[in-house]
Amino acid sequence: MDAYVAPVEDYRFLLSQVLGFDLEMAELGSDLDTELAVSILDEAGKLCTEVLHPINQSGDEEGSRIVDGEVRTPAGFSNAYATFRDAGWPSLSADTAHGGQGLPFVLQLWLDEMLSASNLSFGLFPALTRGAAEAIAAHATDAVKSTYLSRMVSGEWTGVMALTESSAGSDLSLIKTKASPQADGSHTITGQKIFISSGDHDFGGNIIHLVLARLPDAPAGVSGISLFLVPKFLPDAAGACARRNTMAVGSLEHKMGIHAQPTCVMNYDEAIGWLVGEPNRGLAAMFTMMNAERLMVGMQGLGVAASAYQQAAVYAKGRSQGRGASAASGTVAIVEHVDVRRMLLDVRSFVEGGRALAGWVALQVDRARKHPDPDERTRADGFVALLTPVIKAAFTDMGFESAVQAQQVFGGHGYIREWGMEQLVRDARIAQIYEGTNGIQALDLVGRKLSMAGGTVVDAYFALIEGDLDRAADGSIAKNVVTALETLRGITVLLKGADPQTLGAAAVDYLRMFALVSLGWMWLRMECAAEQGSTPLDRAKIDIARYFATRVLPRVSGMAATLSSGPEPIMALPVDAF
The missing domain is CATH 2.40.110.20 (Butyryl-CoA Dehydrogenase, subunit A; domain 2)
Structure with a gap:
């Protein structure tokens, strides 16, 4: 496998041009700015690249085992954890009252992405500790x-x-x-x-x-x-x-x-x-931990997708196969082939849109915890509750799909262990299952979250998207986002107050629709920001935004048609006929 490359410049773009990080921090009374935040993420990226990714594939091949009744992790894991702990990473976002650093949660979620991209098995150790500590603190x-x-916060x-x-x-x-x-x-x-x-x-x-x-x-x-x-x-x-x-x-x-x-x-x-x-x-107490873990698990899906994209893009640019578009052209790199580009862009448009959405949700977590206005804290907390099942389920579903797509780019080599792609596919699969299966997340969204505060939370969320659409009326992808939002809003009205069977039949498709519209919103914001710049990254953002808006976002209408059929086609077959 090629070395993992931490997406530090993408983080910088999001903090400085899309998410308004400096203004958010000032509003919360923090003196942390984008440059310091990026330097922290850069150091985390170095650890993931230099320490964790090199033992990812070997750790998978060796596996953990029991020796004399005690668990032994693969070679290098214990030393890697000591390095991680001694550098202070377990305490990154923890409350200072318990020995934590109290840094913004966006740094934590993006650290979770990098941990998952470089070594998903390792990342579970600190993530579970953090969730357990939050439940104990609460x-x-x-x-x-x-x-x-304090010993858990420090990672001891x-x-x-x-x-x-x-x-x-x-x-x-x-x-x-x-x-x-x-x-x-x-x-x-x-x-x-x-x-x-x-x-x-x-x-x-x-x-x-x-x-x-x-x-x-x-x-x-x-x-x-x-x-x-x-x-x-x-x-x-x-x-x-x-x-x-x-x-x-x-x-x-x-x-x-x-x-x-x-x-x-x-x-x-x-x-x-x-x-x-x-x-x-106990269940109420445990859900303090589980809700925190669900955001982390969503980042596992995103991280695996990001890692899979990196590997597939490098391979596609270096693998020559097939002829170019003109009859006179010779063998070309497979990235020149339209179907390979389609697969890569499907993955990348999810990864970069998901990274932006995760950053926005993380900032809402900090607003819910630290904003001086109690009404703002309540508002932000509602957005976090609404988006948690979306992040968990959609990111892990799309993460697995992305790993499979990236594996496909490799052709037969993707099925061979040496290239590492089959491990990414296998590792990604569990995230759709644990911390509440994705079907349960979808039921939570339609059965509980849409009705929060009498439906005002989801309405306020849609209003945020609408506000950005009004400001970007002339943007090239705005029309596509408007259409998708209108479709989602119409289905939302139909589902509010629907009977349990109707909700159950609609839940999974609805959650995916909700995620796609949310990602479309982030791509709208990224396109608007990128149009103010002229760097290669800015130009790439505009191209990918347009790809997402024209090739991915229209799937919302098909899902709306599917779930509009109701539960009857699902329930018609008698149990004995299965």
Whole structure:
């Protein structure tokens, strides 16, 4: 594989010309500017290029394994994590009150993109720790926070979430893991969890499991689930890892991809743990972590697509095959062939549009956390909630599709391990499944998010897009975005208040429509910004914006026609006929 190249100049373009980063930071009371932000991203990119990408393919081939009951990660992973931790990257966006750097969340999401592009298996370790720390910060007692939080923020200790059981996947009401109260205020946790990413490793330090379990008197269903902090080692008064807890890795899952990531079956045998949040309110506490993770998983899809595009573009420019357009021309690089260009542009238009949309959502996260006006905080928080299932589902679906498209550019070589493309396809697939399958994300969008605040959140979001369209009325792609937005808005009106079966039939197509219109909005903004410049990057943005508007965005109308047919074609076939 060719070396990974961090998209630092694209980040600079977005911060300085599209997202208004300096003005946003000033409004939030921060003195961070574009140049400093870019320098931070540049350093992160160097780490991804020089440390993480070189062990990506070897890590996939070696895989994690169990030795004497302990997980061993592939060669180089433990040292890479030490480098990552010692440079301060785990604390990048964490609250300064807990030892974090408090830097803007846009830097965090774009770091997640680069981690996923260079080494997706590795990126899960710090990402899960960050999510676990956020849940602890939001819901744990002061005593628990003082023991665990600063060490997790620094990356000295890592964190995971343990939700899934063999009989309880998406339906967490079926959880059977038990929690028994103890006289000292702790609980013993007994049960088995599966699919636990980063459940164990050899990086040193403690591993903090957030485990869903049931108290003895818990009501049935999701209203009877509590959340517990269960450390691998029980710390002493000084915080040292004094005694091994009664929890162990039963086995490692044998997976399609992310082989370097230890996905564990975890057995808890009266392991000591502490309640996080209120009894029987564990799901609400866990969703603090899951919502943060869903944005990160969306960036996994984007990162894999970005990496796949880079590899495919280099290959397409260097691989000679076939004749040129004229009869007299000789063999040409395959990038000259129209179908290869179509595949590359499909991927690139998603990657660069998605990168912009992720940056905009990340800025809304910071506005929701830090804006001095409470109304602005509420408004931004609504936008983040609305876009979270879109980022998670659409980016991971499009990320997998992009990896397949880029693999196709390589032809037969894309199917061969040495080129690395088949690994990207395998690694990308899991992101569509975990942290809530993409079908569930679509149901969340149509069933919950469209009706937030009486439907005013989605209306306000559409108004933002409309405002930019009004300002760019003469832009070359504005008409296409207007048409797509009008189509989406019409379907949105039809779905508000629809019955569950209609919503279920429409959900997946609707989410993709929503994503395409949102990406079209970002391309509109990028085209308007690029028209003010004259660099090769500016000219490329204009060309890709027009490609997206004319070749990708019109798919919205086809999806609208599909979902307008309602649930009848889906439900007509009797169950016995399947």
